[in-house]
Amino acid sequence: MLSERNLKKLDEMKKYYQTSQSLVLPALWMVQEEHGHISEDAMKYVAKLLGVPFGHILGVVTFYTMLHRKPIGRHHVEVCTNVSCMLRGADKIVEHLEKRLGIKMGETSRDRKWTLSEVECMGSCGTAPMFAVGEEYYENLTPEKIDKLIADLERK
Amino acid sequence: MEKYLLPDIRDLHRIDVYEAHGGYKAFRKALQMKTEDVTEEVKKSGLKGRGGACFPTGLKWTFMPKQSDKPKYLCVNGDESEPGTFKDRQIFEFNPHLMIEGTLIAAYAMGGSISYIYVRGEYGKWIKMIEKALHDAYAKGYIGQNILGSGFSTEIIVHRGAGAYICGEESALMNSIEGDRGYPRVKPPFPAQNGLWGRATTINNVETISNVPLIIDRGWEWYSKIGAPKYPGPILVGVSGHVNKPGVYELPTGVPLLEIIHKYAGGVPGNKAIKAVFPGGSSTMVLRGDQLEGVCMDAESLKAAGSSVGTAGLIVMDEDTDLIKVIARIAKFYYHESCGQCTPCREGTGWLWKILNRFENGEGRWEDIDLLLDVANNVEGNTICALGDAAAWPVQSMVRRFRDEFERRAKIPRPKVLEAVAV
Numbered sequence: 001m002l003s004e005r006n007l008k009k010l011d012e013m014k015k016y017y018q019t020s021q022s023l024v025l026p027a028l029w030m031v032q033e034e035h036g037h038i039s040e041d042a043m044k045y046v047a048k049l050l051g052v053p054f055g056h057i058l059g060v061v062t063f064y065t066m067l068h069r070k071p072i073g074r075h076h077v078e079v080c081t082n083v084s085c086m087l088r089g090a091d092k093i094v095e096h097l098e099k100r101l102g103i104k105m106g107e108t109s110r111d112r113k114w115t116l117s118e119v120e121c122m123g124s125c126g127t128a129p130m131f132a133v134g135e136e137y138y139e140n141l142t143p144e145k146i147d148k149l150i151a152d153l154e155r156k
Numbered sequence: 157m158e159k160y161l162l163p164d165i166r167d168l169h170r171i172d173v174y175e176a177h178g179g180y181k182a183f184r185k186a187l188q189m190k191t192e193d194v195t196e197e198v199k200k201s202g203l204k205g206r207g208g209a210c211f212p213t214g215l216k217w218t219f220m221p222k223q224s225d226k227p228k229y230l231c232v233n234g235d236e237s238e239p240g241t242f243k244d245r246q247i248f249e250f251n252p253h254l255m256i257e258g259t260l261i262a263a264y265a266m267g268g269s270i271s272y273i274y275v276r277g278e279y280g281k282w283i284k285m286i287e288k289a290l291h292d293a294y295a296k297g298y299i300g301q302n303i304l305g306s307g308f309s310t311e312i313i314v315h316r317g318a319g320a321y322i323c324g325e326e327s328a329l330m331n332s333i334e335g336d337r338g339y340p341r342v343k344p345p346f347p348a349q350n351g352l353w354g355r356a357t358t359i360n361n362v363e364t365i366s367n368v369p370l371i372i373d374r375g376w377e378w379y380s381k382i383g384a385p386k387y388p389g390p391i392l393v394g395v396s397g398h399v400n401k402p403g404v405y406e407l408p409t410g411v412p413l414l415e416i417i418h419k420y421a422g423g424v425p426g427n428k429a430i431k432a433v434f435p436g437g438s439s440t441m442v443l444r445g446d447q448l449e450g451v452c453m454d455a456e457s458l459k460a461a462g463s464s465v466g467t468a469g470l471i472v473m474d475e476d477t478d479l480i481k482v483i484a485r486i487a488k489f490y491y492h493e494s495c496g497q498c499t500p501c502r503e504g505t506g507w508l509w510k511i512l513n514r515f516e517n518g519e520g521r522w523e524d525i526d527l528l529l530d531v532a533n534n535v536e537g538n539t540i541c542a543l544g545d546a547a548a549w550p551v552q553s554m555v556r557r558f559r560d561e562f563e564r565r566a567k568i569p570r571p572k573v574l575e576a577v578a579v
Contacts, residue, residue, distance in 0.1 A: 016270055016313045017333075018353040024335035025318060029277075052335070063337040063495075065319030066277045082239045083438055083485055084396035084471055120321065120489055121239040121438075122278050125396035125469065126403040135280035 001045045006030040010049075020050045024060055028067055037068040065119075073108045073115035075153050077101070078132045081118050084125035093129045094118070096143045100150055113154075159406045160370050160390050161363070162250055169285065171292040174253040180298055182369035186261045187306045189372075192222075194265040198368060201376035202388045206243075207233055207324070207361030208437070208466050209542075210387070210455050213368075219348035220266045221356050229352045230268040231333070231359040232259055234275040235317055235324035239438035239489060240469030243392035244362040246404050248275070248282040251366070252289035256312065258368035260298060263310040266358060270311045273362075274329050277318040286314050321493035325541045326359040328495065339497050340541035363392055384410030384454035391468050393453055395421040398428070398474040410454040413443075417472055428474040432558070436466020438486045439546030441553035445475075463553070479561050483554045484512035490547035501544040504535035508551055521568040528555050528562075 002010075010023055010030070017023060027050060031042045038061055047054040061067045079097060081090045098104055101114050108115040124130040127139035138149055167173045174180070186194050199214025220228060232255065236244040247255050259271045275283050290312055293299050301309045315333050317323050323332045327341035330352050351357020367389055371379045380388050391409045393416055396402045400422030407416065413435060417423065424430060430445035435453070441463040443451065451461045458465050473482065491505040508531055514520045528551055536548035555562060563570070 013313075016272075016311060018355075019334065021335035022333060025316065025332065029316060029318070050335075056336075059337055060335065063320065064277070064317075067318050081485070082489055083434075083482055084240050084402075086482070086485055087397040087471070087473060087477065088402075119278075120492060121237060121241075123236050123242040123245050123276070125240050125242045125471075126394060128396060128402070132278065137281070 001035075001042060002027070002030055002049075003034060006034070021052050021056070023050055024052060024057065025064075028057075028061060032067060037071045039069070071112070074113050075133050075156075076115045076117065078117045078119040078122070079105075080120070080122045080124060080128070080130055082121040084121070085128040085130060088128040090129045092143070093131065093141050093146065096146055097131070100146065157390075157408055161254065161366055161392060162246055162404070162406050168251050169249065169253070169289065171253060171289065171296060174251075178373070179253050180257055180296075182373035183257050183260050183264075183298065184304065186264055186372050187304060187308060191265050191267065194261060194372065197376050198265070198371055201371040201379040202386070203364065203367050203371060203379070204387055204455065205361055206363035206367075206391065206467065208238065208439075210465060213360060213364055216348070216358060216360070217262070217266055219346065220358055221348075222267075224267070224356060226355050227269040228267050229355055229357040230259065230263050230266065230271040231326070231329060231352070231357060232271060232273040232362055232365050233324060233326065233329060233359055234273055234279070234362045235321075235329060236279075236362070236467075237276055237321040237324050237493075238467050238469060239486070240394060240396055240434060240471040241437050241467040242394050242396075242469070243404050243467070245279065245282055246392065247362055247366055248279065248286055252286050253293065254366045254369060255286075255362055256289060256293050256298070258365035259312055260303075260310065261368050261372055262358070262360065262365055263312075264308055268310060268358070270313065272313055272315045272333055272352075274315045274317060274323070274333065276323075277316055280316075283314055283316055290314065320495075321489075322495045322541070322543060325543065328541065329359060330357060337495070339495050340543075342540055383408030384452065384456065387455040387465070391453065393420075394467075394469045395472065396469065397433075397472040398424050398430075398477070399472050400425055407453065410452045410457070412450065412452050413448050413470065414451075416453060416470060421472070424472065424474050426474075428476065430472060431475045431477050432473045432479060434469070434471040434550070435463050437469035438471065438489065439549060440464045440466040441549050442483075442557060443553075444557050479554060479558055480512065480515045480565055483550060484509065484516045486550050487512045487547070490543065494543060494547070498539040498544065500535045500538040501547065504531050504544070505547045507531050508535075508547065512551075515562060515565050518565065518567055520562065520566045522563070522566045522570050525555060525559065525562045525566065 043057045130139045195217045203213045204210045320338045322328045323338040325340045328338040332338045347357040405420045455465045487509040491509045494505045496502045532548040532551045535544045
C-alpha cells in the first residue's frame with residue numbers, strides 16, 4: 001500500500017523514535033499523500049506495519065482534522081472563517097466560492113474536482129481573508145482574485 | 157529599533173547568508189562554555205516563553221535532570237494555531253537557521269539527544285523549508301555526531317501535526333509525537349521529569365528558542381535591557397483585523413498597543429474608532445477600545461489591564477464590529493478544538509457556543525447573559541489543560557466588558573420583576 005520510497009523513509013525515521021507507535025502519524029500522512037485518503041483497509045495496513053492495534057489507528061485518524069477517511073475532491077479548498085479572516089470579509093469569500101463552485105460548505109462536487117471546507121485559523125491572519133488548496137496558501141483574497149485562481153486550478 | 161529575529165537581510169534562510177551575518181557563532185561560543193553556564197545566561201537574561209504561558213525559559217531548563225543515563229529530549233513547539241497568531245511561520249520562512257541554532261544551544265545546555273520540531277500539519281510548505289534548512293545544517297556539521305569536533309552529538313527532526321489546536325499544549329504535543337491522540341496529560345509529573353516516552357523533556361516555543369542565540373551571542377545583560385524590564389527582549393507582534401497594514405512586526409516588548417496599531421499597523425481603515433482588541437490571540441481577555449490608553453505589549457502591563465500577552469497576536473476590531481458574531485465564532489473554535497477528555501470543557505464549550513448562537517440569531521434571552529458567565533466560570537480552572545481557560549476567558553471578558561451589547565441583542569428582555577427590585 002505504501003511505496004518503496006516511503007517504506008524506506010519510515011525505516012530511516014525509526015532511529016529517532018523510542019516506539020514504532022510514534023510513526024503512526026508519519027505513516028498515515030504517507031498513506032494520504034499516496035492515496036488521497038485513509039481507508040479502513042489502509043488503517044489495517046498501518047496497524048500491521050507498525051504493530052499497533054487497529055482501534056488505536058482509528059482513534060488517531062478520527063482525532064486529527066486533516067486526516068480524511070473518505071475520498072475528497074482533487075482540489076481541496078479550505079477557507080478560514082476564524083476571527084481575523086471574518087473581520088476582513090471571510091463571509092463574502094465563502095459566499096463567492098459556494099456560488100462559483102456550485103457546492104456548499106462541506107460538500108464535494110459531483111465530478112470530484114472540488115471539495116469546499118471551513119477550517120480554523122491557518123496562521124494567515126496578516127494576509128486575510130485566505131484559503132488553502134493543498135499545501136498552497138492563497139491570501140488577501142477578493143472575488144476577482146478567486147475567479148482567476150479557480151480558472152487556473154480548473155485547468156490542472 | 158534594530159531587528160534581531162526577522163532582520164531585513166535578503167535570503168537569510170540560506171545557510172551561507174546566515175553564516176555570513178554571524179550565524180552559528182553563538183552555537184560555537186556555547187560549545188566552549190560549560191552547559192550550566194549556558195542555562196545560567198538564559199536564566200539571567202529574563203527571557204520568558206513566547207508561546208502564551210510566559211514561563212521563564214532559563215528556569216524551565218534547570219528543571220531537567222543534570223545527570224542521567226537515559227536520553228533527554230527537547231521539543232520545539234511550532235504548532236502555532238491560536239487565532240490571530242502567525243509569527244512562527246515568519247521564522248520558518250525567513251530565518252529558520254536562527255531557530256535551529258537556538259535548538260542546538262538548548263540541546264547542548266540540557267544534554268538533549270534528539271530535538272523534535274513539531275509543526276502544525278497545515279504548514280506543509282513551511283515544513284519543506286525547515287527540512288531544507290536542517291539538511292544544510294547537517295551537511296555543514298552543525299547537527300549530528302561529534303559536532304564541530306566538540307564531542308557533543310545531537311539530532312533534530314521535524315514532526316508534522318495533522319490539524320489539532322490542542323497539540324500546541326505541551327503534553328498533548330508529546331502524546332502526538334508518541335503517535336497518540338493529542339490528549340493533554342495530568343500534571344504533575346511535569347515533562348522535565350516524565351516527558352516523551354517517560355524521559356526528561358523540555359518544550360519551548362519556536363520564537364522563544366529563536367531568542368536564545370541572541371542571548372548567548374551578546375550576553376544576558378545586553379538582552380535584559382531590551383524592552384520591558386520584567387518581560388524583556390524583542391517580540392514578534394502579529395497585528396490582524398481592522399488595521400491598514402496587518403502583519404508581523406518585530407518590536408521591543410513594552411510598546412503601547414495604540415502605538416502598534418497606529419504607528420506600525422497604519423491605523424484603522426476610515427479612521428474609525430477602536431471598539432475592542434484581543435491583545436494576545438483569541439484566548440486572551442478582550443479589552444475595550446476606551447481602556448487601551450497606556451497599555452503596552454508586555455506581560456505586566458497587560459495583566460494590570462485585565463488581560464494577558466498570550467502569543468502577542470493583536471486582533472483589532474473597529475466601532476462597527478458585531479462583537480456577538482466575533483465571540484460566537486471564537487466559542488465555536490474552542491468547541492471544535494476541545495479534545496473531549498474533561499467534561500467541563502467538552503460540554504461547556506459546546507454550551508457556550510449554543511448560547512452565543514442564540515444571540516447571533518436574535519434568539520438570546522436575558523438570563524442567558526448570566527448563564528454565559530456561569531458556564532464559563534465552571535469551565536475555567538476545572539480542566540486538565542488550559543484550553544478550558546482559553547475558551548472561558550474571551551467569553552467572560554466579552555460579557556463583562558460589553559454587557560450592553562448582549563442586553564441589546566436579547567430577544568426576551570429584562571424581566572419586569574427585576575426592574576422592580578432595581579427600583
